[in-house]
Amino acid sequence: MNKKGTDKILSMYWFVILVIVAGGIFAMVYNFYGAPYDVRGVESEILAEKIADCISKNGIIDSEFFIEEDFNEEIGDTFMEKCNFNFNVESGYGEDNEIQYFYRVEFYTLEEMENPKFNFYGGNKNWENDCFIVGKDDEEYSRLAKCTEKRFYALKEGKDQYLIKILSVVGKSEKNVKQ
Amino acid sequence: MKKKGAILIENVVFIILNILFLAVLILFLVKQGSGAIVLEQSYSKQIALLIDSAKPVMLLKIDMEKGKKLAEKNGIDFNDVVNINGNIVKVKLSEKGGYEYAFFNDIEATAYPDTDDKNGYIYVITITKKEIKNE
Numbered sequence: 001m002n003k004k005g006t007d008k009i010l011s012m013y014w015f016v017i018l019v020i021v022a023g024g025i026f027a028m029v030y031n032f033y034g035a036p037y038d039v040r041g042v043e044s045e046i047l048a049e050k051i052a053d054c055i056s057k058n059g060i061i062d063s064e065f066f067i068e069e070d071f072n073e074e075i076g077d078t079f080m081e082k083c084n085f086n087f088n089v090e091s092g093y094g095e096d097n098e099i100q101y102f103y104r105v106e107f108y109t110l111e112e113m114e115n116p117k118f119n120f121y122g123g124n125k126n127w128e129n130d131c132f133i134v135g136k137d138d139e140e141y142s143r144l145a146k147c148t149e150k151r152f153y154a155l156k157e158g159k160d161q162y163l164i165k166i167l168s169v170v171g172k173s174e175k176n177v178k179q
Numbered sequence: 180m181k182k183k184g185a186i187l188i189e190n191v192v193f194i195i196l197n198i199l200f201l202a203v204l205i206l207f208l209v210k211q212g213s214g215a216i217v218l219e220q221s222y223s224k225q226i227a228l229l230i231d232s233a234k235p236v237m238l239l240k241i242d243m244e245k246g247k248k249l250a251e252k253n254g255i256d257f258n259d260v261v262n263i264n265g266n267i268v269k270v271k272l273s274e275k276g277g278y279e280y281a282f283f284n285d286i287e288a289t290a291y292p293d294t295d296d297k298n299g300y301i302y303v304i305t306i307t308k309k310e311i312k313n314e
Binding site: 011018022025026029030033036037039042043046047049050084085086087089100101175 | 217221
Protein backbone atom coordinates (compact mmCIF):
# COMPACT_ATOMS: atom_id res chain seq x y z
CA MET A 1 0.00 0.00 0.00
CA ASN A 2 1.27 3.47 -0.90
CA LYS A 3 0.28 5.35 2.27
CA LYS A 4 1.60 8.75 1.15
CA GLY A 5 -0.36 8.57 -2.08
CA THR A 6 -3.57 7.64 -0.25
CA ASP A 7 -3.10 10.57 2.18
CA LYS A 8 -2.71 13.01 -0.70
CA ILE A 9 -5.86 11.73 -2.38
CA LEU A 10 -7.68 11.97 0.98
CA SER A 11 -6.65 15.60 1.59
CA MET A 12 -7.54 16.51 -2.00
CA TYR A 13 -10.89 14.84 -1.53
CA TRP A 14 -11.34 16.84 1.69
CA PHE A 15 -10.65 20.13 -0.12
CA VAL A 16 -13.07 19.23 -2.91
CA ILE A 17 -15.73 18.78 -0.19
CA LEU A 18 -14.77 22.13 1.34
CA VAL A 19 -15.11 23.85 -2.05
CA ILE A 20 -18.51 22.24 -2.61
CA VAL A 21 -19.71 23.29 0.87
CA ALA A 22 -18.36 26.83 0.37
CA GLY A 23 -19.99 27.02 -3.06
CA GLY A 24 -23.30 25.92 -1.59
CA ILE A 25 -23.14 28.47 1.21
CA PHE A 26 -22.14 31.28 -1.19
CA ALA A 27 -25.02 30.37 -3.51
CA MET A 28 -27.55 30.25 -0.66
CA VAL A 29 -26.40 33.55 0.85
CA TYR A 30 -26.32 35.25 -2.54
CA ASN A 31 -29.82 33.97 -3.23
CA PHE A 32 -31.10 35.08 0.18
CA TYR A 33 -29.64 38.59 0.19
CA GLY A 34 -30.09 39.04 -3.54
CA ALA A 35 -33.87 38.79 -3.22
CA PRO A 36 -35.60 41.94 -1.95
CA TYR A 37 -37.59 41.96 1.30
CA ASP A 38 -41.21 41.31 0.42
CA VAL A 39 -43.26 43.74 2.51
CA ARG A 40 -46.37 43.78 0.32
CA GLY A 41 -48.34 41.56 2.70
CA VAL A 42 -47.76 43.96 5.60
CA GLU A 43 -48.47 46.94 3.35
CA SER A 44 -51.83 45.56 2.18
CA GLU A 45 -52.75 44.81 5.82
CA ILE A 46 -51.95 48.41 6.80
CA LEU A 47 -54.06 49.64 3.87
CA ALA A 48 -57.01 47.47 4.98
CA GLU A 49 -56.67 48.73 8.59
CA LYS A 50 -56.58 52.34 7.40
CA ILE A 51 -59.70 51.81 5.29
CA ALA A 52 -61.51 50.20 8.24
CA ASP A 53 -60.53 53.13 10.52
CA CYS A 54 -61.87 55.49 7.90
CA ILE A 55 -65.24 53.73 7.59
CA SER A 56 -66.14 53.32 11.24
CA LYS A 57 -65.13 54.68 14.62
CA ASN A 58 -66.07 52.70 17.74
CA GLY A 59 -68.26 50.41 15.67
CA ILE A 60 -70.38 53.23 14.21
CA ILE A 61 -70.23 53.85 10.45
CA ASP A 62 -69.25 57.41 9.53
CA SER A 63 -72.35 59.50 8.75
CA GLU A 64 -70.81 60.60 5.41
CA PHE A 65 -71.60 57.12 4.07
CA PHE A 66 -75.33 57.82 4.18
CA ILE A 67 -77.78 60.31 2.79
CA GLU A 68 -80.80 59.93 5.04
CA GLU A 69 -81.76 56.22 4.74
CA ASP A 70 -79.68 55.34 1.66
CA PHE A 71 -75.99 54.96 1.02
CA ASN A 72 -74.17 57.97 -0.35
CA GLU A 73 -73.27 56.84 -3.90
CA GLU A 74 -70.67 59.56 -4.22
CA ILE A 75 -68.56 58.44 -1.27
CA GLY A 76 -66.44 56.31 -3.61
CA ASP A 77 -65.25 59.43 -5.43
CA THR A 78 -64.21 61.26 -2.27
CA PHE A 79 -63.04 58.28 -0.20
CA MET A 80 -59.35 58.59 -1.15
CA GLU A 81 -59.28 62.23 -0.09
CA LYS A 82 -61.29 61.56 3.06
CA CYS A 83 -58.85 58.81 4.15
CA ASN A 84 -55.69 60.69 3.08
CA PHE A 85 -54.61 58.18 0.45
CA ASN A 86 -52.31 59.04 -2.41
CA PHE A 87 -51.80 56.10 -4.77
CA ASN A 88 -50.24 58.13 -7.53
CA VAL A 89 -46.70 57.89 -6.20
CA GLU A 90 -45.02 54.93 -7.80
CA SER A 91 -43.29 56.68 -10.69
CA GLY A 92 -41.04 54.12 -12.31
CA TYR A 93 -42.68 51.10 -10.67
CA GLY A 94 -44.31 48.60 -12.98
CA GLU A 95 -45.07 48.96 -16.63
CA ASP A 96 -46.51 52.28 -17.83
CA ASN A 97 -46.15 53.77 -14.32
CA GLU A 98 -49.44 52.17 -13.35
CA ILE A 99 -50.93 52.62 -9.88
CA GLN A 100 -49.80 49.79 -7.58
CA TYR A 101 -52.75 49.76 -5.14
CA PHE A 102 -56.37 48.68 -5.18
CA TYR A 103 -59.20 48.40 -2.64
CA ARG A 104 -62.83 47.34 -2.68
CA VAL A 105 -65.32 47.94 0.12
CA GLU A 106 -68.62 46.04 0.32
CA PHE A 107 -71.53 46.55 2.72
CA TYR A 108 -73.81 43.58 3.41
CA THR A 109 -77.04 43.62 5.39
CA LEU A 110 -77.63 40.71 7.77
CA GLU A 111 -80.65 39.66 5.70
CA GLU A 112 -78.72 39.47 2.41
CA MET A 113 -75.20 38.13 2.86
CA GLU A 114 -74.72 37.02 -0.76
CA ASN A 115 -74.97 40.29 -2.63
CA PRO A 116 -73.61 43.54 -1.21
CA LYS A 117 -76.11 46.32 -0.65
CA PHE A 118 -73.48 48.89 -1.51
CA ASN A 119 -69.91 48.76 -2.73
CA PHE A 120 -67.19 50.99 -4.10
CA TYR A 121 -63.55 50.67 -5.10
CA GLY A 122 -60.45 52.73 -5.79
CA GLY A 123 -57.00 52.37 -7.34
CA ASN A 124 -55.93 50.11 -10.19
CA LYS A 125 -58.69 47.54 -10.83
CA ASN A 126 -56.30 45.28 -12.80
CA TRP A 127 -54.78 44.03 -9.55
CA GLU A 128 -58.06 42.65 -8.19
CA ASN A 129 -58.01 39.47 -10.33
CA ASP A 130 -54.66 38.42 -8.81
CA CYS A 131 -56.47 37.75 -5.52
CA PHE A 132 -58.67 35.04 -6.98
CA ILE A 133 -55.98 32.91 -8.64
CA VAL A 134 -55.88 29.42 -7.14
CA GLY A 135 -52.49 28.43 -5.68
CA LYS A 136 -51.25 31.99 -5.62
CA ASP A 137 -49.05 31.27 -2.60
CA ASP A 138 -46.77 29.05 -4.71
CA GLU A 139 -43.28 30.29 -5.58
CA GLU A 140 -44.08 30.62 -9.28
CA TYR A 141 -46.89 33.07 -8.54
CA SER A 142 -44.76 35.29 -6.29
CA ARG A 143 -44.99 38.20 -8.72
CA LEU A 144 -48.75 38.40 -8.31
CA ALA A 145 -50.15 41.17 -6.14
CA LYS A 146 -50.59 40.56 -2.40
CA CYS A 147 -54.13 40.78 -1.05
CA THR A 148 -55.66 41.20 2.38
CA GLU A 149 -59.31 40.59 3.14
CA LYS A 150 -60.75 42.08 6.28
CA ARG A 151 -64.33 41.87 7.54
CA PHE A 152 -66.09 43.40 10.50
CA TYR A 153 -69.54 44.43 11.72
CA ALA A 154 -70.56 48.05 12.29
CA LEU A 155 -73.75 49.94 13.04
CA LYS A 156 -75.44 52.75 11.18
CA GLU A 157 -76.11 55.39 13.84
CA GLY A 158 -76.65 52.65 16.42
CA LYS A 159 -79.49 51.02 14.46
CA ASP A 160 -78.94 48.87 11.34
CA GLN A 161 -76.07 46.43 11.46
CA TYR A 162 -73.84 45.87 8.43
CA LEU A 163 -71.11 43.38 7.59
CA ILE A 164 -68.30 45.30 5.91
CA LYS A 165 -65.78 43.47 3.72
CA ILE A 166 -62.58 45.17 2.69
CA LEU A 167 -60.22 43.84 0.04
CA SER A 168 -56.88 45.64 -0.22
CA VAL A 169 -54.26 44.82 -2.83
CA VAL A 170 -50.64 45.89 -3.30
CA GLY A 171 -48.76 45.24 -6.58
CA LYS A 172 -45.19 46.59 -6.33
CA SER A 173 -43.63 43.30 -7.48
CA GLU A 174 -40.58 45.07 -8.95
CA LYS A 175 -39.52 46.33 -5.53
CA ASN A 176 -40.43 43.20 -3.58
CA VAL A 177 -39.81 40.15 -5.74
CA LYS A 178 -36.60 38.98 -7.41
CA GLN A 179 -36.96 39.68 -11.13
CA MET B 180 11.28 10.80 14.72
CA LYS B 181 11.61 12.65 11.43
CA LYS B 182 8.41 11.09 10.10
CA LYS B 183 6.41 12.09 13.22
CA GLY B 184 7.53 15.72 12.86
CA ALA B 185 6.40 15.81 9.24
CA ILE B 186 2.96 14.48 10.20
CA LEU B 187 2.61 17.18 12.89
CA ILE B 188 3.45 20.00 10.44
CA GLU B 189 1.03 18.60 7.88
CA ASN B 190 -1.73 18.51 10.49
CA VAL B 191 -1.01 22.04 11.69
CA VAL B 192 -1.09 23.37 8.11
CA PHE B 193 -4.31 21.47 7.52
CA ILE B 194 -5.95 22.92 10.66
CA ILE B 195 -4.78 26.45 9.84
CA LEU B 196 -6.20 26.15 6.32
CA ASN B 197 -9.51 24.92 7.73
CA ILE B 198 -9.68 27.79 10.22
CA LEU B 199 -8.82 30.24 7.43
CA PHE B 200 -11.56 28.78 5.29
CA LEU B 201 -14.13 29.09 8.09
CA ALA B 202 -13.02 32.66 8.89
CA VAL B 203 -13.47 33.72 5.24
CA LEU B 204 -16.91 32.10 5.19
CA ILE B 205 -18.04 33.83 8.40
CA LEU B 206 -16.65 37.17 7.22
CA PHE B 207 -18.55 36.77 3.96
CA LEU B 208 -21.80 36.02 5.82
CA VAL B 209 -21.39 38.99 8.19
CA LYS B 210 -20.50 41.36 5.34
CA GLN B 211 -23.46 40.24 3.27
CA GLY B 212 -25.88 40.78 6.16
CA SER B 213 -24.69 44.28 7.00
CA GLY B 214 -23.97 45.53 3.50
CA ALA B 215 -25.17 48.93 2.31
CA ILE B 216 -27.60 47.46 -0.24
CA VAL B 217 -29.38 45.28 2.35
CA LEU B 218 -29.50 48.02 5.01
CA GLU B 219 -30.67 50.73 2.60
CA GLN B 220 -33.54 48.52 1.50
CA SER B 221 -34.55 47.48 5.00
CA TYR B 222 -34.44 51.05 6.37
CA SER B 223 -36.41 52.57 3.50
CA LYS B 224 -39.10 49.89 3.60
CA GLN B 225 -39.35 50.09 7.40
CA ILE B 226 -39.71 53.87 7.30
CA ALA B 227 -42.29 53.75 4.48
CA LEU B 228 -44.41 51.19 6.36
CA LEU B 229 -44.16 53.17 9.59
CA ILE B 230 -45.32 56.30 7.78
CA ASP B 231 -48.18 54.34 6.17
CA SER B 232 -49.51 53.31 9.57
CA ALA B 233 -48.91 56.69 11.22
CA LYS B 234 -51.39 59.49 11.83
CA PRO B 235 -50.80 63.28 11.87
CA VAL B 236 -48.94 64.75 14.88
CA MET B 237 -47.07 61.48 15.44
CA LEU B 238 -43.33 61.39 16.02
CA LEU B 239 -41.47 58.27 14.94
CA LYS B 240 -37.97 57.45 16.19
CA ILE B 241 -35.86 54.95 14.27
CA ASP B 242 -32.64 53.41 15.56
CA MET B 243 -29.98 54.07 12.89
CA GLU B 244 -26.84 53.02 14.76
CA LYS B 245 -25.81 50.48 12.10
CA GLY B 246 -26.69 52.90 9.31
CA LYS B 247 -24.62 55.70 10.89
CA LYS B 248 -21.53 53.44 11.12
CA LEU B 249 -21.87 52.29 7.54
CA ALA B 250 -22.55 55.81 6.21
CA GLU B 251 -19.46 57.13 8.01
CA LYS B 252 -17.38 54.31 6.58
CA ASN B 253 -18.60 55.13 3.07
CA GLY B 254 -18.08 58.89 3.49
CA ILE B 255 -21.77 59.84 3.62
CA ASP B 256 -22.88 62.59 6.00
CA PHE B 257 -25.42 61.19 8.52
CA ASN B 258 -27.68 64.20 7.81
CA ASP B 259 -28.10 63.02 4.22
CA VAL B 260 -28.91 59.37 4.93
CA VAL B 261 -32.74 59.61 4.99
CA ASN B 262 -34.62 61.84 2.59
CA ILE B 263 -38.39 62.08 2.22
CA ASN B 264 -39.48 63.70 -0.99
CA GLY B 265 -43.24 63.81 -1.51
CA ASN B 266 -44.40 60.24 -0.91
CA ILE B 267 -41.03 58.60 -1.47
CA VAL B 268 -38.48 57.62 1.18
CA LYS B 269 -34.87 57.46 0.00
CA VAL B 270 -32.11 55.96 2.14
CA LYS B 271 -28.50 56.40 1.02
CA LEU B 272 -25.63 54.68 2.81
CA SER B 273 -23.04 54.54 0.05
CA GLU B 274 -21.81 56.93 -2.61
CA LYS B 275 -23.25 55.01 -5.55
CA GLY B 276 -26.18 53.41 -3.72
CA GLY B 277 -29.57 54.63 -2.50
CA TYR B 278 -32.91 52.86 -2.24
CA GLU B 279 -36.36 54.37 -2.68
CA TYR B 280 -39.73 53.10 -1.48
CA ALA B 281 -43.10 54.83 -1.70
CA PHE B 282 -45.84 55.16 0.91
CA PHE B 283 -49.55 55.74 0.23
CA ASN B 284 -50.43 57.80 3.31
CA ASP B 285 -51.04 61.34 2.03
CA ILE B 286 -49.42 63.26 4.86
CA GLU B 287 -46.45 65.59 5.27
CA ALA B 288 -43.43 63.65 6.54
CA THR B 289 -40.04 65.10 7.40
CA ALA B 290 -36.93 63.33 8.66
CA TYR B 291 -34.00 64.64 10.70
CA PRO B 292 -31.12 62.97 12.57
CA ASP B 293 -30.90 63.06 16.37
CA THR B 294 -29.52 61.16 19.36
CA ASP B 295 -31.54 59.28 21.96
CA ASP B 296 -31.12 59.24 25.78
CA LYS B 297 -28.25 56.77 25.53
CA ASN B 298 -26.49 58.85 22.86
CA GLY B 299 -27.45 56.35 20.18
CA TYR B 300 -27.97 57.68 16.68
CA ILE B 301 -31.58 57.82 15.57
CA TYR B 302 -33.71 59.45 12.89
CA VAL B 303 -36.88 61.28 13.87
CA ILE B 304 -39.79 61.29 11.43
CA THR B 305 -42.48 63.90 12.04
CA ILE B 306 -45.93 63.34 10.62
CA THR B 307 -48.18 66.32 10.00
CA LYS B 308 -51.34 66.91 8.01
CA LYS B 309 -50.75 68.01 4.43
CA GLU B 310 -51.51 71.67 3.87
CA ILE B 311 -54.17 72.31 1.26
CA LYS B 312 -52.68 74.61 -1.34
CA ASN B 313 -55.06 77.32 -2.52
CA GLU B 314 -54.49 78.07 -6.17
